[in-house]
Amino acid sequence: MTRLSRRHTIAGMSALTAAATFKPRPAKAAEPVTVWWTQGYYEAENQAVTDAMKAWEKTSGTKVNLTIMNGPDLISKMIAAMQVGDVPDLVHAVTGDRFLVPRAAWDDKLVDLSDVVDTQKNEFHKTALDSSRFYNQALKKYSYYTVPIKCSTLMEEVWRPLIEDAGFSDNDIPKTQDAYFDFFQVVQDRLRGNGKRIYGLGYSMATKEADSGTLFHSFLVAYGGAGIVAPNGKLDIDDPAVRKAAMTALDRLTGPYKKGYVPPGAINWGDVDNNNAFFAKQIVMTPNATISIAVAQMEKPDQYYKQVITQGIPNGNDGKPVLGIVSVSPCLIPKGAKNIDGAKELLKAFIQPDNLNKYLKETRGRFLPVMMSNVKNDPYWQDPADPHRPVAVDFGLIRPTMPWWMAYNPAYSAVLSEQIWAQAEANITQKNMTPEQATEEAVSRIKAIFERFQIA
Amino acid sequence: MSAGSRARADRRLVDAGVAVISAVLIVWTIVPLYNMVRVSLQDKDDVFSSSVFPTTSTLKAFQTAFHESYWLLANFWGQMATSFYIGITVAFLTLAIGTLTSFTISRMRIRQGWMLTNAALLTYMIPMSFLAIPFYSIMGKYGLTDNPLAVIAVEVTFATPYAIFIFKQYGASIPHELDEAARIDGASPPQIFFRIYLPLMAPALVAIGTYALLLSWNEYLYAFLLLSSDSNITVPVGLGKFLNSDEAPWNYLMAAAIIYALPPMAIYYTFRRKMNSGLTMGGVKG
Numbered sequence: 001m002t003r004l005s006r007r008h009t010i011a012g013m014s015a016l017t018a019a020a021t022f023k024p025r026p027a028k029a030a031e032p033v034t035v036w037w038t039q040g041y042y043e044a045e046n047q048a049v050t051d052a053m054k055a056w057e058k059t060s061g062t063k064v065n066l067t068i069m070n071g072p073d074l075i076s077k078m079i080a081a082m083q084v085g086d087v088p089d090l091v092h093a094v095t096g097d098r099f100l101v102p103r104a105a106w107d108d109k110l111v112d113l114s115d116v117v118d119t120q121k122n123e124f125h126k127t128a129l130d131s132s133r134f135y136n137q138a139l140k141k142y143s144y145y146t147v148p149i150k151c152s153t154l155m156e157e158v159w160r161p162l163i164e165d166a167g168f169s170d171n172d173i174p175k176t177q178d179a180y181f182d183f184f185q186v187v188q189d190r191l192r193g194n195g196k197r198i199y200g201l202g203y204s205m206a207t208k209e210a211d212s213g214t215l216f217h218s219f220l221v222a223y224g225g226a227g228i229v230a231p232n233g234k235l236d237i238d239d240p241a242v243r244k245a246a247m248t249a250l251d252r253l254t255g256p257y258k259k260g261y262v263p264p265g266a267i268n269w270g271d272v273d274n275n276n277a278f279f280a281k282q283i284v285m286t287p288n289a290t291i292s293i294a295v296a297q298m299e300k301p302d303q304y305y306k307q308v309i310t311q312g313i314p315n316g317n318d319g320k321p322v323l324g325i326v327s328v329s330p331c332l333i334p335k336g337a338k339n340i341d342g343a344k345e346l347l348k349a350f351i352q353p354d355n356l357n358k359y360l361k362e363t364r365g366r367f368l369p370v371m372m373s374n375v376k377n378d379p380y381w382q383d384p385a386d387p388h389r390p391v392a393v394d395f396g397l398i399r400p401t402m403p404w405w406m407a408y409n410p411a412y413s414a415v416l417s418e419q420i421w422a423q424a425e426a427n428i429t430q431k432n433m434t435p436e437q438a439t440e441e442a443v444s445r446i447k448a449i450f451e452r453f454q455i456a
Numbered sequence: 457m458s459a460g461s462r463a464r465a466d467r468r469l470v471d472a473g474v475a476v477i478s479a480v481l482i483v484w485t486i487v488p489l490y491n492m493v494r495v496s497l498q499d500k501d502d503v504f505s506s507s508v509f510p511t512t513s514t515l516k517a518f519q520t521a522f523h524e525s526y527w528l529l530a531n532f533w534g535q536m537a538t539s540f541y542i543g544i545t546v547a548f549l550t551l552a553i554g555t556l557t558s559f560t561i562s563r564m565r566i567r568q569g570w571m572l573t574n575a576a577l578l579t580y581m582i583p584m585s586f587l588a589i590p591f592y593s594i595m596g597k598y599g600l601t602d603n604p605l606a607v608i609a610v611e612v613t614f615a616t617p618y619a620i621f622i623f624k625q626y627g628a629s630i631p632h633e634l635d636e637a638a639r640i641d642g643a644s645p646p647q648i649f650f651r652i653y654l655p656l657m658a659p660a661l662v663a664i665g666t667y668a669l670l671l672s673w674n675e676y677l678y679a680f681l682l683l684s685s686d687s688n689i690t691v692p693v694g695l696g697k698f699l700n701s702d703e704a705p706w707n708y709l710m711a712a713a714i715i716y717a718l719p720p721m722a723i724y725y726t727f728r729r730k731m732n733s734g735l736t737m738g739g740v741k742g
Contacts, residue, residue: 036684039700043527067602067684070700080589080681086596272704 032063033342036078038094038329039070040363041272041292048362049092056349062342071271072209075099078334082109087334090343092149094329095210097131099417101332102410105134105145106453111333111340112136116347117144120371123353124148128370131328131403135233135410140456146330147347150360150367152290153324153396154218156180158309162198162284166190170309177222177322180314181252184285185261191284199263201256202274202286207419207426209271214289214327216421217404218313219249222322226402233409233455237443246442250421251435254428267429287313289327294388295366310388312395324401329367365389368396411446411453420445496710503706517711526708528697531686536716539690542604542679543669546611550668551661553612554619559649561620562627563635573624576617584614585677592681606682607690611672619664626660627653662730670720691716 035053040046046068053064069077071094078100081087093100104110117124117132124132128148135142160170166187174180181201188200204211220228225245227236236242256262263282266274274286275293286293294310297303316322331350333343349355357374360367365380375381375393382390405412415421424438433441495503497513519525524532561569591610592601600606630653638648654661679690686694691712698709 039697041700046527065685068686069684070697072700073680073696077681077684080592081596083589084593084596086592086601270699272700276704 030060030062031339031342032065033090033339033346034065034088034337035067035090035092035343035346036074036088037066037068037092038074039068041366042296042364045363045366048359051362052350052355052359053346056346059349060345062346064346071095082334082336085336087336089337089339090331090333090346092329092331095327096330096332097146097328098210098213098404098406098413101146101330102134102406102413104332104334105143106137106410108136108138109335110134110145111335111337112143112145113147113333113344113347114144116147116344116351119348120351120353123371123373125151125370125372125397127151127326127401127403128328131326131407132330133407135455137453146328146332147351148328148370149331149351149356150363151326151328151370151396152367152392153326153401154214154287154289154313155291155392155395156285156311156313157278157288157291157293158184158285158311159278159281160307160309162191162281163187163309165194165196166284173311174314176315176319177219177317178252181256185256185259187284188261198281199283200261200285202277202283203253203257203262203266204269204271204274204287205253205257205262205267205422205425205429206269206273207267207422210327210416211269211271211274211287211289212422212425213416213419214325215287216249216253216425217325218287218322219253220245220421221325221402222313222316223248223252224316225249226323229405229408229412231408233453235409235411235447235450237446243439243443246421247435247439250424250428250438254425254435257425257429267426290366291388291392292366295364298364305387308388310391312391312399321399324395324399325404326396326401327404328370365392368392372397409450409453409455411450414449414453415446418445418449420449492710492714495706496714498707500705500707517705517707518715520708521712521715526705528694528705529708529712532691532694532712534687535689535691535694538604538683538688539673539692539716540719542607542611542675542690543673545608546615546672547665547669549608549612550615550619551665553616554623554664555654555657555661556649557616557620558623558627559653562624563632563648563653564645573620576620579614579617588677588681591678595682601682602684602688604683604688607672607675607679610678610682611668611675615664615668615671619668622664623657623660626657630656659730662727666723666727669723673720 037049040048049068050066053066056062057064067088074091074093075095078087078091078093078096082104101110117129121129125148128151129144131151132144132146132148133142134145136145158173163169163173167190168183168187172183174183184200186200188198191198191200204215206212220226223245225242227239228242228246230236237246257266263277265277269277271289274283274288275296277283278286278288278293279296291310294304294308297308313322313324331347333340333347337343350359353371353373356371357369357378360369360374361378361380369375369381375397380389381393384390406416420442424442427433427438427441428435494508494510496517497510497515499512499514499516502511521529521532524530557572560566561572591606595601595603595606595609598606600609634652634656635648638652643651674692675690676692676696680693680696683689683693695709695712695716698704698706
């Protein structure tokens with residue numbers, strides 16, 4: 001056997017090193033993109049986003065770490081994450097336009113997404129675009145800090161069989177604000193006369209989550225309070241018309257509650273609880289932020305096509321259409337994200353009109369598109385055979401709409417987070433304040449909040 | 457009426473009062489549990505029915521949870537395994553830290569040892585929830601977010617002070633003469649710890665082990681805050697997702713909750729006798 005000399009050893013080591021050095025290596029994989037996404041109300045919604053992320057993984061070669069969590073939890077976790085600076089790369093938060101984005105943008109904690117929005121700017125619905133601009137206090141300017149993904153406006157859901165049990169038909173349902181909601185009180189009286197233990201109105205009135213705020217503000221606009229915050233961010237709550245609208249809205253919401261036309265538990269309803277009360281036939285109708293109630297019945301054709309009626313918000317008492325307030329579910333990228341470029345690329349691909357339309361259809365159309373081309377080019381959205389979706393499209397995208405006031409001034413996000421109007425309702429129903437007193441208390445708190453958010 | 461018959465009447469009145477209050481308390485306690493079982497035995501469409509007894513009883517909800525055949529229960533057993541992993545690790549670490557600390561303080565008589573016990577108890581002055589964000593920040597810095605180790609660390613932090621306190625109190629009932637006799641026979645401190653101290657502390661170990669396990673078993677806030685992905689979350693966080701679902705299938709939720717409640721119940725009833733003596737004797741000095 002040949003003895004291994006020092007020279008052989010050195011030569012061998014050098015050869016090994018050279019081989020290791022010149023051995024072809026796989027290309028360095030792109031950084032993964034960590035995505036937090038709001039959980040859907042049903043499996044199809046989650047599956048749709050999972051499929052979309054998998055498709056992008058294939059085309060881009062970038063891994064997506066997708067975490068799906070329920071809405072309120074996601075907002076809480078994002079606030080904690082931004083507080084400590086350990087954030088995901090991309091977030092889709094369904095109520096983020098109200099409770100998360102406006103103040104995060106004000107505090108300069110979000111990445112400016114104007115370049116992403118620009119790739120589809122002509123496609124987006126105007127109100128969706130208006131709802132995506134927020135004011136940055138550090139930079140003293142408005143910019144696009146979110147990308148709109150889907151949207152919704154308040155809809156009314158009604159049980160047809162219960163209306164019929166009360167001796168009415170669809171055509172008997174009035175078309176104007178006060179008459180519309182008073183009608184369901186009559187329905188309750190008649191049903192109770194027939195021995196049914198039921199409530200006419202499913203108003204969400206809790207001092208938590210989003211539905212009660214959506215309902216109150218729809219009433220506020222219906223009674224002439226749309227100008228509570230001007231587009232320049234100025235609070236106009238001392239405008240007598242706005243003040244009167246707020247007072248009337250509070251009175252019209254709490255009056256039926258006190259008279260027993262709204263379930264007593266409604267003051268503690270989370271966003272899904274009015275849906276559940278509706279399914280349990282505890283209530284004849286309920287205003288709801290989306291058409292989720294109907295969509296959840298899609299697999300029961302009798303209920304979907306025959307029993308559940310979806311209507312838009314009624315006209316004002318003057319007979320004129322009321323502006324629908326559009327809630328936009330946004331995507332955002334928090335500052336401090338590790339892979340901002342990857343997140344932007346993912347977002348640009350996701351908002352391609354065809355991709356976005358496919359995603360929204362797979363979610364069964366619970367939310368509306370934010371691109372009019374989706375509605376025009378795909379008959380799915382205005383299918384006359386569908387009793388729910390075209391109604392939502394009409395009220396959310398075709399009729400006149402407006403953004404939430406947080407787009408004008410982030411202070412209104414604090415108003416919603418503090419549930420000031422829901423608290424005013426509670427003051428009336430629980431503490432026996434008059435609507436005037438409750439309005440005054442709410443107004444003084446809102447003024448104090450706006451003091452902290454002065455727009456230059 | 458004679459004094460004797462009046463006393464009997466008074467006693468009957470007191471007995472009746474006690475019976476009524478007991479009945480109210482029993483109903484008050486049992487009704488939610490009964491409702492839980494009732495809903496779990498009903499079909500999805502019947503859960504809102506106002507009938508006191510299930511009209512048609514079925515075990516379908518339990519089968520669904522068992523086979524993970526509903527989308528919100530798709531990783532139920534994985535989440536159960538995470539809950540077990542966290543619970544058992546927390547119990548073990550709490551016992552290890554608690555016994556070693558109490559042994560060091562009370563048997564090896566380190567100077568100012570009382571300060572350590574009192575300082576640990578001081579941590580209870582601040583509610584757990586107030587420390588959520590600081591803990592989130594710390595775990596983020598250590599790269600432990602979405603890692604069960606983060607929840608374990610938090611739970612051990614909260615369980616240990618109580619463990620030290622109970623072990624120290626309980627240990628006081630074990631005569632020091634035993635240590636001295638062992639020391640004369642040549643036993644080292646580790647030998648005294650393992651061969652004398654730990655065996656005599658068995659009831660307290662069972663009580664605190666169970667307490668630590670249940671603390672982490674039922675934990676929601678920190679598990680929700682520190683864990684994100686479906687593969688890492690615990691059962692309570694997983695079940696929390698039901699509350700976001702339209703037309704939530706409460707029967708599946710209740711069935712899953714009952715299954716989740718079985719292990720701690722089994723542990724409690726297995727060690728009940730030792731737990732009781734462990735917790736009560738901890739308050740009495742020997």
